[in-house]
Amino acid sequence: MANAYRQIKETAISLGYEFERQGKGDHEIWKHPHSGKSQVIPRSSKRGKQAMRNIVASLKRSAKPE
Known part of the structure; x- marks a missing residue:
């Protein structure tokens, strides 16, 4: 589970997402340049x-x- 954030980050990059900014707490905001949509990605490995x-x-x- 420790590599969950890394896997999600690699997936986001492979889909074309770009890091936009640090969110509140352990969250990051990633944005897709073509669709214009943003996604919140938690850095914590405590998620299931x-x-x-x-x-x-x-x-x-x-x-x-x-």
Whole structure:
């Protein structure tokens, strides 16, 4: 689970997301330049596996142009 953030970050980069800014607490804001949508990615590894899967699924949905 320690590598969950790294895997999510790599997925975000591969989908074209760019780091926008540090959010509140342990969160980061990433933005997709083409869709214009932002995603919040937690840096904490305390999230469960299902939460991490949901974040990756949300990244994939938001990367698609409307």
